[in-house]
Amino acid sequence: xxxxxxxxxxxxxxxxxxxxxxxxxxxxxxxxxxxxxxxxxxxxxxxxxxxxxxxxxxxxxxxxxxxxxxxxxxxxxxxxxxxxxxxxxxxxxxxxxxxxxxxxxxxxxxxxxxxxxxxxxxxxxxxxxxxxxxxxxxxxxxxxxxxxxxxxxxxxxxxxxxxxxxxxxxxxxxxxxxxxxxxxxxx
Amino acid sequence: xxxxxxxxxxxxxxxxxxxxxxxxxxxxxxxxxxxxxxxxxxxxxxxxxxxxxxxxxxxxxxxxxxxxxxxxxxxxxxxxxxxxxxxxxxxxxxxxxxxxxxxxxxxxxxxxxxxxxxxxxxxxxxxxxxxxxxxxxxxxxxxxxxxxxxxxxxxxxxxxxxxxxx
Numbered sequence: 001x002x003x004x005x006x007x008x009x010x011x012x013x014x015x016x017x018x019x020x021x022x023x024x025x026x027x028x029x030x031x032x033x034x035x036x037x038x039x040x041x042x043x044x045x046x047x048x049x050x051x052x053x054x055x056x057x058x059x060x061x062x063x064x065x066x067x068x069x070x071x072x073x074x075x076x077x078x079x080x081x082x083x084x085x086x087x088x089x090x091x092x093x094x095x096x097x098x099x100x101x102x103x104x105x106x107x108x109x110x111x112x113x114x115x116x117x118x119x120x121x122x123x124x125x126x127x128x129x130x131x132x133x134x135x136x137x138x139x140x141x142x143x144x145x146x147x148x149x150x151x152x153x154x155x156x157x158x159x160x161x162x163x164x165x166x167x168x169x170x171x172x173x174x175x176x177x178x179x180x181x182x183x184x185x186x187x
Numbered sequence: 188x189x190x191x192x193x194x195x196x197x198x199x200x201x202x203x204x205x206x207x208x209x210x211x212x213x214x215x216x217x218x219x220x221x222x223x224x225x226x227x228x229x230x231x232x233x234x235x236x237x238x239x240x241x242x243x244x245x246x247x248x249x250x251x252x253x254x255x256x257x258x259x260x261x262x263x264x265x266x267x268x269x270x271x272x273x274x275x276x277x278x279x280x281x282x283x284x285x286x287x288x289x290x291x292x293x294x295x296x297x298x299x300x301x302x303x304x305x306x307x308x309x310x311x312x313x314x315x316x317x318x319x320x321x322x323x324x325x326x327x328x329x330x331x332x333x334x335x336x337x338x339x340x341x342x343x344x345x346x347x348x349x350x351x352x353x
Contacts, residue, residue, distance in 0.1 A: 015263040033245040147240045
């Protein structure tokens with residue numbers, strides 16, 4: 001793992017296009033899912049996705065290979081969104097990432113076997129798709145990093161640019177908010 | 188069961204998914220959940236919410252992946268060209284620094300000798316040395332800044348990165 005990260009760092013310093021191809025191929029899904037979760041807006045997330053890879057190239061020399069590449073990648077994407085929100089005068093990251101009611105950022109997989117169990121699972125996912133965008137962006141972010149990306153708490157704190165205790169606190173509050181939101185959806 | 192017991196169980200239900208539990212805590216929680224319907228329901232709901240979160244899928248349009256690859260390739264080529272263009276500059280800078288370190292004491296003595304020969308006050312020949320030492324570097328820095336601003340030194344991102352979008 002460490003050796004792989006060191007190789008990535010070396011390749012980024014050389015602006016190796018083949019390495020970039022491999023990284024995009026490997027991380028595109030997770031990066032896009034993270035950006036959609038954070039912004040709640042697919043079009044904005046896709047723009048940020050494109051720009052993130054250019055930033056990865058330009059700031060490649062800053063990646064030292066000691067931390068995991070994905071947490072560095074996600075942190076670049078996050079900073080990019082913050083920069084965009086600053087450029088939109090008077091608009092906070094929270095406002096930038098506020099979901100548009102007309103769009104459904106999270107989608108249920110289209111191809112599912114039609115067993116009763118999977119239908120129930122799909123209904124649950126649909127409920128979640130409605131519940132998740134209603135949560136504040138800071139909670140959505142940590143929930144996605146923890147439970148979709150399976151990141152360690154230290155990595156989540158590094159990506160979100162907060163202390164470990166703040167990351168934990170956001171996770172607890174986010175989980176509580178998610179549970180309430182799902183319960184509300186059922187009621 | 189006391190209220191504290193339920194509150195502890197609620198805390199542990201969340202902590203199990205976030206930080207993990209010790210074997211003793213897990214044992215205590217499992218025992219509590221077996222006898223407490225409300226806490227068991229909360230635990231079930233939490234597990235379901237997390238499982239659903241993990242199951243969320245985001246359809247990806249292959250076109251945006253290909254576009255990202257193409258843009259990254261173009262930008263990588265630009266950056267490599269820029270690095271190649273900057274290499275002689277770095278070599279020149281390194282050589283200049285080395286020469287400066289080696290020659291400064293000699294030139295200081297030379298200026299001192301000229302100052303004494305011409306009977307100049309010390310501040311005059313020292314100011315002369317300072318000008319000799321700093322003016323060429325300042326002129327070079329201004330020239331580089333001008334070249335950079337006019338886009339002749341670095342190939343700015345705006346020139347190539349957006350061409351695929353058009």
